[in-house]
Amino acid sequence: MTCLLMKAAERAQLAMMLEVCAYPKPGNVDRCHDYPDTRLEHFLASTLFARQALEEAESGEGRIGEIIRHAVRDTNCHEGGNTHFGAFILLIPLIFGEGIPGALAAIEKTDVSDAVAFYKAFAMTSVKMNAADELDVHDPHTLTVIRDRDMTLLDIMRHSAANDMVAREWVTGFPLTRRGADLLKHFGPGRTAIVNTYLTLLASEPDTFIIKKHGPAVAQETMLKAREVLDGRYSLEDFDADCIERDINPGSTADIIISSLFIALGEGWQWDY
């Protein structure tokens, strides 16, 4: 009894659900840990409310920037703040293009209208920009700059790639998404594979959400600690407690895990074990 005939939109929702339920995940909202303002239920409510936009992506019609805007709009109706902005940036082209090659082709076709819709979506979230960012989402002048320079959404992602591992996926061909999917299959079926994949990515890639919030030294330290957990020199529970204590949440790694789950589920990886 499996769900191999799942539609892509359902598979994306399943990926979002499995990611947030996996535990323990150092620093992030999981089955056993909420943030004061963002709780498990908020992530799961967003997973439900995203359905229409994910189905829009599955139709292969419409424009990617606008579909991202719809996903953010439809999941913004609770008090939990942004839950899946990064995940939508990854999932929507992957659904639209039916996998990584198609996503890259679709991304190449984005234009200034996608960039403008994306910035409107961004402005609805509370996601932080880098302090030095020239295209600040809270600056009304930004949309004028985007239009004047005729920037595509891919241009925006190129602009952000140095400091944002989610944007980098668009520019570099989704290598971490691919690696995460391969890791899930390597670790085998079931939910412990999700935690192991999470730790493995965390040990090898500095999480850019941590860098934006705490600087590169803390991101580097988090990588080393994830490595220690994988090597059995530090307990996962202590790592989780330390991250929570210090408000270190590897949010971009969580976004990558969602897109990795989406790809792996489509390739037959069994969540239900």
Place this chain on the structure above:
Amino acid sequence: MTCLLMKAAERAQLAMMLEVCAYPKPGNVDRCHDYPDTRLEHFLASTLFARQALEEAESGEGRIGEIIRHAVRDTNCHEGGNTHFGAFILLIPLIFGEGIPGALAAIEKTDVSDAVAFYKAFAMTSVKMNAADELDVHDPHTLTVIRDRDMTLLDIMRHSAANDMVAREWVTGFPLTRRGADLLKHFGPGRTAIVNTYLTLLASEPDTFIIKKHGPAVAQETMLKAREVLDGRYSLEDFDADCIERDINPGSTADIIISSLFIALGEGWQWDY
């Protein structure tokens, strides 16, 4: 920022999600407790996969028995077994009829085709019948009996009402669903209201799922213990541990909580607090 414009199908999914995440819930799968074969993720996957059947109910077209069959079929594609059969029996007429009065009108219109579709759905689940039940779902003769007697789905529920509190809701006008919704509003916004409503219903109504599994004495004892928790004479955590230890899970009360949440959400009760 609220989600008052939610569609009925989404509201039903939200009710299913909030019920399973609420904790601690004595004896049932919750955020902090799985059964060996049925886990939080199974309940949440069923919540996602039920969408199409719930939307079919929302369309107000088609037949209730068949829609229940579709919901069971679409959520049967994982290894977690039955998760929401009782909840679908309550939710689907409530969605179809846009509330309790419309549900009762729709229930009156069920015919033998609904009864047959319902029994086909039932046969897909592992839900237990009462030992003495004349219309045993595992007896191929049952469908013949239903057809020969021209029984409607409401007749089937009348037949089951004495021993099944979910069936009794159909026959008696959804009084526990109504009471649960009123209790949620009484206890105020947020997830602790779900646990308090659950305990209050459990303290006043013998759970028929417990009766089927363990007999009426255990159901009665469970009611008294729920009363003790409400009166502060027994801890909720100890009650939960005792139920888990003895495999006592008030599954029918959980089904009623879902339909109560569905009604309360439609009347403006705030989950997101």
